[in-house]
Structure formats: C-alpha cells, structure tokens
C-alpha cells in the first residue's frame with residue numbers, strides 16, 4: 159500500500175487494469191441477467207397456471223461458459239482478454255468469422271476509465287473502491303436498460319442500500335440524512351411525474367425501475383444533486399429523442415429507456431466533485 163501512496167500513478171494504472179477485468183464481467187452481466195430474469199418469469203407464469211416449467215439447460219452468470227453467440231464455440235483464454243482480444247481478432251469470431259460488437263471493448267474501456275478516475279480522486283482508500291463500484295453498477299444498468307428496458311431490482315436495490323450504509327460509515331462524504339433524503343426525494347420525484355402523467359394520459363410514462371435508480375443516485379449523491387441531475391438527464395433524453403425522430407429511427411409514442419440518461423447525469427454529477435456544492439442550485 160505504501161508503494162501506491164509513493165507512486166499514485168501505479169495505483170491508477172492498477173485500478174484501470176482491474177477495471178478492464180470488471181468491465182468484461184459487466185458485459186457478461188448485461189447479456190445474461192435479463193435472460194435469467196425472463197427465464198424466471200416464464201417459469202413463474204407456468205407454475206401459476208399449475209404447469210411444470212420445461213427442463214432448461216443451466217443458465218446463470220457462470221454457465222454455460224462464454225461462447226460465440228453465432229457458432230456457440232466456447233471461447234479460450236486468449237479470446238477473453240479485455241479489449242486486446244477484440245483488436246487482435248479484428249472484431250471477428252476466430253471460428254466462424256461472425257462480427258463481434260464494438261460495444262464489448264467500449265464497455266470494458268468505460269469501466270476501466272471510471273475505475274482509474276475513482277483511484278485518481280480517492281487515492282488508496284475504501285471510498286475510492288466504493289465509488290468505483292458505484293459507477294460499475296450504474297454502467298451495467300445503463301446498458302441493460304438500453305437493450306431491454308429493464309432496470310433489475312438485484313442491481314438497483316443494493317445500490318440504494320449501499321449508498322445509505324456507506325454514508326452512515328462516512329465513506330461517501332455525505333451525511334446520513336442528506337443521503338436518506340436523497341433516496342426518498344429521488345424515488346418520490348419520479349413517482350410523482352409518473353402518477354401525474356398517467357392521470358392525464360392514461361399511459362405508463364416510466365417504469366418503477368427508474369424510481370429506484372434515481373433513489374440510488376440520491377442515496378449516493380445527496381438530495382442536493384437531484385435537481386441538476388434530473389435537468390441534465392431530461393434535456394439529454396429529449397435531445398436524443400428529437401435526433402432519433404429526425405433520423406426516422408423513433409416512431410411517435412414509441413418508448414425510450416430513461417435509465418441511460420439518469421446514469422450519464424449521475425456519473426457527471428459524481429465527477430463534478432459532488433461535495434463541493436458548486437454545481438447545485
């Protein structure tokens with residue numbers, strides 16, 4: 159540890175490398191978690207109807223082993239190196255030449271950058287690790303929401319609790335009461351928007367996952383951050399929606415996930431030195 163205190167750059171580099179590996183896991187999570195949830199729901203519906211769910215091959219975060227989605231060949235160690243494998247194999251599967259999405263290395267790099275930033279800001283500390291974890295879960299949520307319009311409870315709920323607990327332990331730089339009111343205000347503000355929208359239009363404008371995600375952001379960033387955060391997320395969402403309408407890739411009335419914008423704004427607020435109070439009000 160002393161070594162890292164003497165050479166902070168070494169610490170940042172280590173964080174970036176760990177971030178790359180974690181990013182690789184985030185790719186797995188983004189791909190598999192929604193499928194696991196959908197399998198569970200399908201089984202649940204059948205059981206509710208009094209039927210036995212069909213036998214299914216084991217499917218969880220660890221099984222089956224990572225494989226090419228096109229040819230199903232299991233990937234070897236040399237094909238699982240974050241970013242480098244992608245570059246080395248020129249974005250193609252070694253076995254069937256199917257294209258590999260550029261999103262995989264992008265997610266790995268984004269998580270690595272976030273880990274490096276946390277290490278640079280927090281130094282050798284528990285709170286640096288906490289912020290690294292915060293960003294990692296948020297990035298996973300953003301991509302899952304973008305893909306499937308889901309914000310899984312197994313990710314949003316622990317993020318709320320961990321924000322509150324870490325604030326109580328003095329690791330987020332927030333008082334417990336700022337953190338607690340952040341969670342409450344985060345949840346209620348979007349719930350209110352949702353309730354009013356539903357009353358006026360009779361339509362579902364937002365999912366419950368969004369309320370929990372903003373509650374988590376409130377728990378980690380404090381209630382003070384919420385007005386700016388919501389403003390950034392909404393403006394960004396509106397801009398992207400207008401751009402997509404203009405390009406013709408979004409139909410009128412077609413829903414857009416709000417999670418990615420909340421995540422982007424949340425990360426931005428975390429970066430803008432959350433506790434200086436400069437950017438709020």
Ligand SMILES: [Zn+2]
Pocket residue numbers: 226227228229230231251252253254255256
């Ligand atoms: Zn293949």
